[in-house]
Amino acid sequence: GENVEQHPSTLSVQEGDSAVIKCTYSDSASNYFPWYKQELGKGPQLIIDIRSNVGEKKDQRIAVTLNKTAKHFSLHITETQPEDSAVYFCAALSNQAGTALIFGKGTTLSVSS
Amino acid sequence: GAVVSQHPSRVICKSGTSVKIECRSLDFQATTMFWYRQFPKQSLMLMATSNEGSKATYEQGVEKDKFLINHASLTLSTLTVTSAHPEDSSFYICSASPTTADRFHYEQYFGPGTRLTVT
Secondary structure, eight states, X not given: OOOEEEEOSEEEEETTSOEEEEEEXXXXXXXXXXXXXXXXXXXXXXXXXXEXXXXXXXXTTEEEEEETTXXXXXXXXXXXXXXXXXXXXXXXXXXXXXXXXXXXXXEEEEEEO | OOOEEEEOSEEEEOTTOOEEEEEXXXXXXXXXXXXXXXXXXXXXXXXXXXXXXXXXXXOTTOOTTTEEEEEEETTEEEEEEOSOOGGGOEEEEEEEEOBOSXXXXXXXXXXXXXXXXXX
């Protein structure tokens, strides 16, 4: 089955700096890779996703890159703000209807002002 | 769009009682919903996959008789924790994926979670 590794587990940056979180996956059949942001006591919020037929996707300050050959994908947050502080999870999904996401262990991002 | 609600958001119950948690997709239909459990500072652990109109598929190690799942409609799935014990205290989160008649959508949207405390 699929296994998703996520690094780093914690990340501290200064406001305005960039933050990068990396994930690797094991199942070459996986073709959908979302990123979620979870604030304390809340459910995960989908912030960006990418499919395997695309190498990069941007949404304002957030971007995700995918390297299918190496089986890794990364989340890039530019111009970080204190409100970006949260736990970020990457996930992978194989190309089967009704299958569940496999999550990484999460990265706690702290942005200090 | 793509809003998932959960009720209740918090519940405290006594050991031995049962608790029902509802998960609703408010503005889309979801043939499949998922139930997760999350311990403090840990990732989401998949408990079961709930399919409308059929029995849920449970992950290894999850007791189906203890965690009863019902997916009665395309917008509602319920998780009942039966004979709850303190070790069942956790954050329970559901997710749902929009489906259409001709295509399965990959996006999964999560509910806000339910904090269960068993005393």
